[in-house]
Amino acid sequence: MRLAAAAVALAMAVTACAPSTTTRADQGKITLSVWGWGPEANYDKMFAEYEKANPGVDVDARSFTTATEYDTILSTGLAGDNGPDLAWLRAGANLQPLVEAGRLLPLDTKDVPGLAAYDEKVLRYAKGDKDGKVYGVPFAVQTLQVIYNKKIFADNGITPPKTYDEMISSAQKLKAKGIIPFAFGGKDDWMLPIVASIFGTAHWGGDDFIAAVKAKQKKFADPRFVEGIDQLNKLKPYFPDNAAGVSYTDAQILFSSGKAAMFPGGLWELNFFGENAKDIELGVFTPPVPEGQGLMPGFTDGSYGVNVKTRHKAEALKFAAWLASKDYGQLYTDTLRIFSAVPGVTPKDPLLGEVSTTFDRHGATYFMNEFAYGNPSSAAVFSKALQEMLLGRITAKQAAEQLDKSVSTWL
Amino acid sequence: MALGARRGQGGNGSSYLFLIPALLLYSAFVVYPLFTGLTYSFFSWKGTLRDSFAGLDNYAGLLSGSFLDQLLPALGHNALLFAGTMLVQNTLGLAFALALSRVRRGKRALQTMFALPYLVNPLVIGYLWTLLLSPAFGPVNALLKPLGLAMPWLGDPDTALPTVIVITTWQWVGFPMLLFSAALGGIPQEYAEAARTDGAGSWQVLRRITLPLLKPAMATVTILSFIGSMGTFALVYALGGSNGAPAGATDVLGLLFYRTAFASGDVNALGTSSALAVFMFTFIFGSTLLLERVLRRKA
Numbered sequence: 153m154r155l156a157a158a159a160v161a162l163a164m165a166v167t168a169c170a171p172s173t174t175t176r177a178d179q180g181k182i183t184l185s186v187w188g189w190g191p192e193a194n195y196d197k198m199f200a201e202y203e204k205a206n207p208g209v210d211v212d213a214r215s216f217t218t219a220t221e222y223d224t225i226l227s228t229g230l231a232g233d234n235g236p237d238l239a240w241l242r243a244g245a246n247l248q249p250l251v252e253a254g255r256l257l258p259l260d261t262k263d264v265p266g267l268a269a270y271d272e273k274v275l276r277y278a279k280g281d282k283d284g285k286v287y288g289v290p291f292a293v294q295t296l297q298v299i300y301n302k303k304i305f306a307d308n309g310i311t312p313p314k315t316y317d318e319m320i321s322s323a324q325k326l327k328a329k330g331i332i333p334f335a336f337g338g339k340d341d342w343m344l345p346i347v348a349s350i351f352g353t354a355h356w357g358g359d360d361f362i363a364a365v366k367a368k369q370k371k372f373a374d375p376r377f378v379e380g381i382d383q384l385n386k387l388k389p390y391f392p393d394n395a396a397g398v399s400y401t402d403a404q405i406l407f408s409s410g411k412a413a414m415f416p417g418g419l420w421e422l423n424f425f426g427e428n429a430k431d432i433e434l435g436v437f438t439p440p441v442p443e444g445q446g447l448m449p450g451f452t453d454g455s456y457g458v459n460v461k462t463r464h465k466a467e468a469l470k471f472a473a474w475l476a477s478k479d480y481g482q483l484y485t486d487t488l489r490i491f492s493a494v495p496g497v498t499p500k501d502p503l504l505g506e507v508s509t510t511f512d513r514h515g516a517t518y519f520m521n522e523f524a525y526g527n528p529s530s531a532a533v534f535s536k537a538l539q540e541m542l543l544g545r546i547t548a549k550q551a552a553e554q555l556d557k558s559v560s561t562w563l
Numbered sequence: 564m565a566l567g568a569r570r571g572q573g574g575n576g577s578s579y580l581f582l583i584p585a586l587l588l589y590s591a592f593v594v595y596p597l598f599t600g601l602t603y604s605f606f607s608w609k610g611t612l613r614d615s616f617a618g619l620d621n622y623a624g625l626l627s628g629s630f631l632d633q634l635l636p637a638l639g640h641n642a643l644l645f646a647g648t649m650l651v652q653n654t655l656g657l658a659f660a661l662a663l664s665r666v667r668r669g670k671r672a673l674q675t676m677f678a679l680p681y682l683v684n685p686l687v688i689g690y691l692w693t694l695l696l697s698p699a700f701g702p703v704n705a706l707l708k709p710l711g712l713a714m715p716w717l718g719d720p721d722t723a724l725p726t727v728i729v730i731t732t733w734q735w736v737g738f739p740m741l742l743f744s745a746a747l748g749g750i751p752q753e754y755a756e757a758a759r760t761d762g763a764g765s766w767q768v769l770r771r772i773t774l775p776l777l778k779p780a781m782a783t784v785t786i787l788s789f790i791g792s793m794g795t796f797a798l799v800y801a802l803g804g805s806n807g808a809p810a811g812a813t814d815v816l817g818l819l820f821y822r823t824a825f826a827s828g829d830v831n832a833l834g835t836s837s838a839l840a841v842f843m844f845t846f847i848f849g850s851t852l853l854l855e856r857v858l859r860r861k862a
Contacts, residue, residue, distance in 0.1 A: 527624075532826075539809055561628075
């Protein structure tokens with residue numbers, strides 16, 4: 153036992169002393185290491201294009217599939233000398249610890265010209281809150297909407313609803329036939345604000361309301377916001393029984409097995425359903441509200457940042473410039489079936505194209521990511537409050553008040 | 564020669580020499596991290612960069628309204644888990660041990676079977692039970708439905724913690740059973756025989772002879788259960804996620820620490836979580852010492 157422990161300690165010491173993976177290879181070829189999460193094969197495929205155009209550079213993508221541990225792995229990596237040259241960064245609040253610690257290189261349009269074309273709404277999530285500098289090239293925009301099963305809709309003579317009443321009557325029709333209208337589970341509480349924003353954003357008036365809350369002119373306990381999150385209570389009859397006890401995975405399976413007709417969720421679900429429910433033809437719509445058109449919330453998912461300690465600063469910045477280019481944006485969208493954050497990219501996938509058009513016309517900011525600060529974070533506090541609301545233990549107004557109380561600790 | 568001389572002196576010096584490797588490892592992997600954790604808690608942090616000396620600010624943060632609102636319920640859930648473990652798991656463990664002490668054939672096989680689940684990782688057990696208890700697909704509810712007892716066991720705040728206790732019991736019941744079995748084996752048969760000769764019934768033998776003689780084992784089981792309940796993480800994490808779903812009903816100190824340290828996105832997460840870790844260590848260590856004192860005196 154002791155010998156084994158000593159061997160492990162020795163091995164650790166040896167690895168710690170080993171030179172970084174980003175050393176200059178014999179032929180003068182430079183290796184840029186990139187850390188991220190998600191399937192590695194996709195990145196190898198995309199970065200191969202860059203290697204073709206830049207023969208002197210070898211891009212080594214390393215993916216940490218355990219997304220929850222990624223933050224710890226990255227902050228440790230960047231603090232030491234064996235960190236990557238570039239890395240995926242979280243958006244908004246979760247990016248700030250790395251910025252404040254001075255681990256990242258601020259990027260400007262001189263080095264990364266593509267940044268100039270980005271929408272401020274997108275770029276904001278890659279900025280340091282205190283200094284306002286850009287620390288990453290945003291890679292994806294996620295939108296939130298309802299995904300539906302086209303066959304179930306057609307079999308029951310339903311079309312994507314144009315009005316709120318139509319949505320309710322379609323849901324009633326489905327329920328009468330024994331089909332769960334909305335596959336939604338509230339056991340994994342991060343899903344709750346997402347689904348609340350899908351049905352509620354238009355109720356509280358999207359970005360204008362969020363701006364007013366940030367300017368301390370309005371509170372979340374405002375009747376319009378309360379009405380928005382109360383949608384979860386109003387739609388409860390059309391969720392699975394005991395929705396608060398149904399997990400995210402259960403909800404996914406309810407939809408992919410054809411037991412449920414609709415799935416309110418992020419665009420990333422298209423990938424999952426595309427692979428796990430190949431025979432289901434998918435459609436998307438944005439839920440209408442009594443006043444008419446609904447709003448489609450969206451958020452920047454993350455960005456590529458450059459390690460301040462990189463040994464290949466010039467090459468890393470050149471690669472970052474490529475990541476901000478339309479070439480990469482197109483490659484990203486078509487490879488991953490996710491929106492690239494690069495402006496002006498038109499997805500080849502027709503469904504994605506449809507979402508893109510709606511988002512351009514009726515897009516809004518996903519409110520929760522704007523309020524993910526504090527310890528405990530307001531997002532965690534509010535997710536829990538929504539769960540209690542769904543369980544009928546508190547009212548929508550009380551849930552909104554809990555969010556106000558938490559936000560007041562840091563805003 | 565020198566060796567022989569030392570041996571002649573009693574060998575105390577050289578026996579300490581053999582402790583050095585263990586001491587080094589223990590210092591490097593236990594004492595040093597504990598100490599750094601303590602020092603971390605007195606600084607404010609910018610991500611992984613140490614900022615300025617913060618004194619007791621991080622500790623004051625633990626007691627601030629919004630954090631305390633999570634800390635107290637979490638601590639309460641740990642305490643309830645401990646109570647549940649004592650009442651259900653350890654009582655059942657004792658009952659199994661007493662029953663098995665009368666079994667002649669297949670005792671070993673039965674013991675192994677009862678103890679088997681604790682060889683499985685709690686994370687695996689957690690995910691397994693989440694599937695079994697799923698309100699949408701779970702076989703447990705499918706069986707209970709005809710009886711009108713189907714419910715979201717892990718999805719209702721009233722049933723979630725009791726369900727966690729039942730699952731913990733299912734996994735760990737073999738452990739108190741083995742300890743009690745060993746202790747029972749150590750009680751000489753003559754005591755019970757003598758009591759029976761004097762006309763004691765089996766209930767009286769159990770109450771007046773067996774149970775009092777099991778007190779040292781009970782003390783051990785109680786202390787180990789306390790430490791286990793206070794430090795629990797993997798099972799609750801698998802059952803209710805890092806927020807202790809539903810609505811924080813299964814939130815415990817371990818989850819709170821995990822959230823604070825790794826999932827909050829707070830710039831000073833390291834400072835706050837280190838202070839929480841020091842608090843947890845002091846609380847568990849202090850309570851254990853106290854518990855041991857009280858129990859040993861009684862035993």
